[in-house]
Amino acid sequence: MTYLSHLECSECRQHFNAGELHHLCPVCGAPLWARYDLDRAKRELDRDRYAIRPNGLWRWAELLPIDDPAQRIDLGEGGTPLLRIDRLAAELGLRDVWLKDEGRNPTGSFKARGMATAVTRAKALGVTEFVVPTAGNAGGAAAAYAARAGLKIHIYMPKDAPPANIKECLDVGADVHLIDGLINDAGRLAAAEAGKHGWFDLATLKEPYRVEGKKTMGYEIAQAMQWNLPDVIVYPAGGGTGLIG
Numbered sequence: 225m226t227y228l229s230h231l232e233c234s235e236c237r238q239h240f241n242a243g244e245l246h247h248l249c250p251v252c253g254a255p256l257w258a259r260y261d262l263d264r265a266k267r268e269l270d271r272d273r274y275a276i277r278p279n280g281l282w283r284w285a286e287l288l289p290i291d292d293p294a295q296r297i298d299l300g301e302g303g304t305p306l307l308r309i310d311r312l313a314a315e316l317g318l319r320d321v322w323l324k325d326e327g328r329n330p331t332g333s334f335k336a337r338g339m340a341t342a343v344t345r346a347k348a349l350g351v352t353e354f355v356v357p358t359a360g361n362a363g364g365a366a367a368a369y370a371a372r373a374g375l376k377i378h379i380y381m382p383k384d385a386p387p388a389n390i391k392e393c394l395d396v397g398a399d400v401h402l403i404d405g406l407i408n409d410a411g412r413l414a415a416a417e418a419g420k421h422g423w424f425d426l427a428t429l430k431e432p433y434r435v436e437g438k439k440t441m442g443y444e445i446a447q448a449m450q451w452n453l454p455d456v457i458v459y460p461a462g463g464g465t466g467l468i469g
């Protein structure tokens with residue numbers, strides 16, 4: 225079972241029902257975070273038992289936003305390896321440097337984690353049609369998870385996005401719109417179309433659950449390091465959901 229308890233606004237701190245669909249805070253417009261009953265989780269969960277579960281994102285089920293395993297939209301995401309990179313460590317004058325190889329995820333990037341949890345939660349709450357603005361790999365991930373869920377998705381991307389990302393969206397049956405502009409133009413257009421058609425917008429931080437998938441990277445690193453976190457984690461900011469998660 226999940227310990228998900230409610231949604232909380234990152235700015236005004238108001239609470240909202242996690243059993244309803246939400247985008248941004250309806251009061252102040254800031255992103256919403258999923259909150260869990262961590263006191264109860266601390267009392268009831270044994271971190272050592274995670275190591276014997278099947279590898280992957282859903283290993284952390286109690287701290288993910290879904291109750292019923294049958295509702296998971298699963299393509300085998302998460303559980304990526306930590307690789308020791310000694311030559312780079314020597315070059316930098318460091319003792320221990322590890323690389324978390326997120327390229328092993330379905331669709332080849334960490335975006336798979338966020339789309340797995342966001343699409344899973346949205347479908348469980350009744351969404352049937354998605355839209356996402358993207359500069360590339362988030363679109364590929366969203367398209368793959370929507371296809372896995374058997375749901376429609378509309379993707380708005382700049383026409384100079386990497387051809388591989390455009391193709392991977394088309395290959396799984398997404399409705400792809402190539403636009404003459406940048407990612408923020410794609411975002412505006414996607415939001416307008418979402419409003420017009422009632423599509424669910426999966427844009428970065430506009431819904432609460434992509435962050436929830438991304439946070440499992442941190443759990444995996446902690447577990448692999450026997451729960452002693454590294455002194456430093458270097459992470460590309462990108463759109464921010466990975467870092468926040």
Ligand SMILES: [Zn+2]
Nearest residue numbers: 233236249252
């Ligand atoms: Zn708020």
